[in-house]
Amino acid sequence: MAIEARIRHNFRNFELDIDFESSKPVVGIFGASGSGKSTLLHCVAGFIRPLSAKISVNTRVVCNLPGGTWSAPERRQLAIVTQDSLLFPHLSTRGNLTYAPGGKDALESERGWKIVEVLRIKQLLERRANTLSGGEKQRVALGRALLSKPEMLLLDEPTSALDAELAREVMALLLEVKKELKVPMLFVTHKAGELMALADDCIVLEKGKIVAHGAPVNVLSRPRDIGVASLIGVDNLLRLRVVRHDEHGGVTILDLGGTELAAPLSTAEVGKSVGVGIYADEVMLCLEKPAGLSARNALPCRVVRIDAMEHEVLIRVSVGATELLARITPAAAEELNLQPESSAVAVIKTSACHLLG
Structure with a gap:
């Protein structure tokens, strides 16, 4: 994966001003609540149109503002999984997985069944979404995202709404996705343990600015900023x-x-x-x-x-x-x-x- 992001955007009481690039498979975005983590992810996804930004994924420019390229979210070849799984409650797991155009063919493909196998959702295919547990819903949401064949998977604190046991289960699945499916990820978290387990590279945000960037083991074991030190305990x-x-x-x-x-x-x-x-x-x-x-x-x-x-x-x-x-x-x-x-x-x-x- 290669991602490059230079973003500046003013909100009512907040300014996001970041500049980073990475070629690592999984990049973690780490910081306290209100630091700008999800805002950064939403800019990459195309949910927010920044005042000034250049964002590229694998050298493909998806945003160059003001005045240049602006790709709508559905054209960025990215998939996002949030802390709320956002499944259609009246549909079965299969219905949620195949809802998008081409979804049925994607599920029936060799890669589709590998996704089902890695995420262990075969036994859930005929169950309605409103009968699934929180961990099961996140597994289905991950499957739906992966079936879209994204160039990059965007993860917005996917374990924050889960209890500790289910959070560990989802993290184990993400490690399997990284190992078996080799899908690049941009991963938002405020948990140092998750960052260490999954990310190959990380940036640390505080008040909309990058205060540290590097391998998680270096950033967390040798903090250089008092905000980072406080956050990691x-x-x-x-x-x-x-x-x-x-x-x-x-x-x-x-x-x-x-x-x-x-x-x-x-x-x-x-x-x-x-x-x-x-x-x-x-x-x-x-x-x-x-x-x-x-x-x-x-x-x-x-x-x-x-x-x-x-x-x-x-x-x-x-x-x-x-x-x-x-x-x-x-x-x-x-x-x-x-x-x-x-x-x-x-x-x-x-x-x-x-x-x-």
Whole structure:
């Protein structure tokens, strides 16, 4: 797949201003509610006519505004599946699959039966749509979209209206579609797990603008923007003052509650504050500083609160006036035997301190 999109459009209280291209099989569009994900997808689909845009799919220009090409949605050779399956409730599954012109021939073809097999909807063909479960409806909606032989499948949060079990089922089917049918996809989601599972490339939107673009594993494991970090669940989001840069050591020293914290070398101005994200499971707790430690940061701290769960223990500690959340195993918690007001040492690798914009 190759998609290129340069779009600018003003709404009443919102502006979409994006520019990206990708040749990966599945491109994820990731962001919080209201970030512009669905708006971007609808521009690509042709449901919204932007003020200014150039959109091409596999080098075929479907939109070049103002003044140039504008292909209507039905001429773009794209298919969209939304969170609402939008089936005709009075028709059977077969009737929904074959409703469009040429649908019957498409279903009876070798590829059509492969789609039925991959999506596991053969046993649903004679059932009315209004008798299907939410997961079954999404499977039928996917089948209908795929039978149209789209150049690209547009997915607008197809699991958001489903419970966790059905959402996992639909994701498994999408992975099968990717593997067996090799249909390119542009995939909207606000769930980091779905992005990691399905997408080969991703863009992250915030307030109508792209704040990150790259492989999902890179974007999610090394966030560079505080909005992205918050969205993907970075547990500790801090604003810390830059104390100095150590170019020889490759670190930037930050002020964490009166204690120095070493982070990867940055170009931030000394004296200015920068965003820092630290995952809770990257904060190790010890009773005292370990000997021969390679990690630069061993921070004396005090236990503020302990929340024990079945498979993990969350411990909130204070380093001076700043609080950090650590996530450890029940076995580690039992060995440490920490209590509120206990003294400890928080060990954090320099590489675990993600500098954010």
